[in-house]
Amino acid sequence: ITTVKDFPYSNNFDLFFDDSDRIWILSSNGIYVSKRSDLLQNESIACVHYDSNNGLPAIATANSYSCLDADGTLYIAASTGVCSVKIFNEKTDTNRFRLAVPFIQIDDRVVWLHGSLKVTVPSSCRRLSIRGILFTYSLNDPLVSYWLEGFDDGPIYTTKRELSSASYTNLSGGTYRFHLNLINPVTDEIDQTLVLTIVKETAFYETVWFKALMIVAALAAVALVFILYYGKKTRKLLEKQKQNKEMINDLTTAFAKCIDSKDAYTNGHSFRVAKYASLLAEKLGKSKEEVEEVYNIALLHDIGKISIPDSILNKPGRLDDSEYAVMKQHPQRGFDILKDINIAPQLALGAGYHHEKYDGSGYPAGLKGDEIPEVAQIIAVADTFDAMYSTRPYRRKMQLSDVAAEIRKSAGTQLNPRVVEAFEQLLEEGAVTENGGEAAPAAGGAV
Numbered sequence: 001i002t003t004v005k006d007f008p009y010s011n012n013f014d015l016f017f018d019d020s021d022r023i024w025i026l027s028s029n030g031i032y033v034s035k036r037s038d039l040l041q042n043e044s045i046a047c048v049h050y051d052s053n054n055g056l057p058a059i060a061t062a063n064s065y066s067c068l069d070a071d072g073t074l075y076i077a078a079s080t081g082v083c084s085v086k087i088f089n090e091k092t093d094t095n096r097f098r099l100a101v102p103f104i105q106i107d108d109r110v111v112w113l114h115g116s117l118k119v120t121v122p123s124s125c126r127r128l129s130i131r132g133i134l135f136t137y138s139l140n141d142p143l144v145s146y147w148l149e150g151f152d153d154g155p156i157y158t159t160k161r162e163l164s165s166a167s168y169t170n171l172s173g174g175t176y177r178f179h180l181n182l183i184n185p186v187t188d189e190i191d192q193t194l195v196l197t198i199v200k201e202t203a204f205y206e207t208v209w210f211k212a213l214m215i216v217a218a219l220a221a222v223a224l225v226f227i228l229y230y231g232k233k234t235r236k237l238l239e240k241q242k243q244n245k246e247m248i249n250d251l252t253t254a255f256a257k258c259i260d261s262k263d264a265y266t267n268g269h270s271f272r273v274a275k276y277a278s279l280l281a282e283k284l285g286k287s288k289e290e291v292e293e294v295y296n297i298a299l300l301h302d303i304g305k306i307s308i309p310d311s312i313l314n315k316p317g318r319l320d321d322s323e324y325a326v327m328k329q330h331p332q333r334g335f336d337i338l339k340d341i342n343i344a345p346q347l348a349l350g351a352g353y354h355h356e357k358y359d360g361s362g363y364p365a366g367l368k369g370d371e372i373p374e375v376a377q378i379i380a381v382a383d384t385f386d387a388m389y390s391t392r393p394y395r396r397k398m399q400l401s402d403v404a405a406e407i408r409k410s411a412g413t414q415l416n417p418r419v420v421e422a423f424e425q426l427l428e429e430g431a432v433t434e435n436g437g438e439a440a441p442a443a444g445g446a447v
Helices: 036-041 208-262 269-283 288-299 303-307 321-327 330-338 347-353 374-388 400-410 417-429
Strands: 012-017 022-027 030-035 047-050 073-078 081-086 097-106 109-112 118-121 127-136 143-149 156-159 165-169 174-183 190-200
Touching (some): 030 036, 097 118, 097 174, 127 143, 127 174, 127 190, 143 165, 208 288, 208 303, 269 288, 269 374, 269 417, 288 347, 288 374, 303 330, 347 374, 374 400
Antiparallel strands (some): 012 022, 030 047, 073 081, 097 109, 097 127, 127 165, 143 156, 143 174, 174 190
């Protein structure tokens, strides 16, 4: 036994079952028809209601007996007599109805169709109203639905009494089909349908070529904005980079002067090493920017010497073991001084590793081969050359041919063979002359 709580009407008398799983419920205001499963679920109950507006001639009375015969005819004891309703295979008599769309309205203009089921609408139409009509000569108010295929997501249900114009705004150009349907209230099936084909002309701005042109124009506009915006940012960035480069050049030159001024016996050494290192970098195929970077790094390769006591740095004779141990600290101290310069992080490499040897016997880290940064290997050759080809407190400079021979002997042990080979090419080309070890290049950076 199921108690139905949410039935749409309360004063009901009797239940009768048809042959399609529907229950006909007699009540004091007509007949309700519902699915048996909806009643048993006792949730949302959909019903079809018949009263005098739907052709029911009389309404059942309480405390009376109604009868359903084997043919599916329900005899209802009513207040005014007995009436019969056929409930088996019930169909609405659709011959009494006719669907029609007599006219449409394009904005404010009415267009009569005269029975035509196809109409063309100009592209200038902003609002399209379709007047659907259901003609009937009975008191019934049947269920109807309509939908515009190509625009609506699904059918819209209403009744003949409530049916009015269906309006659509800003339809795109194309072909649409307006469906007007008569619904059987018992079976929920479509008994009649009318389809009106509507062709809305395509506006020029809806054509493929126009859309493609607009896409190209939009992309061009975006590209132009991108170019202008990022072009301006790029120019600012390049200007900033130029300023940074100039600042680095100025600072490295100033520091190099400070370094050389502290060591009275090697004045100009930093600039000469920077010149030789840049020539080697160029010979090794480096770009203009890379050559300039090598020059600046080489200028500061001996910056760690500013922490060495003057008594050791400017001692006229050879250093003893303890003094030499202090002197050997200058690469690490130079690295520590330069390592935190974020604007030019490569500056610390030359200072920290120019005394490393190709065979791993150098200091301070004992790096070997390609473990040594390339710029430090280039500076090592330039530094070795200038050390032998310039006057020191304990000896005069060597002959160029002797210096070349010593550097050649150091290839593979102290120095990188590839850099030594580049140095020999510079000698053959005359890039390093008999006067090359004496003159310091002009301050300022580029070679």
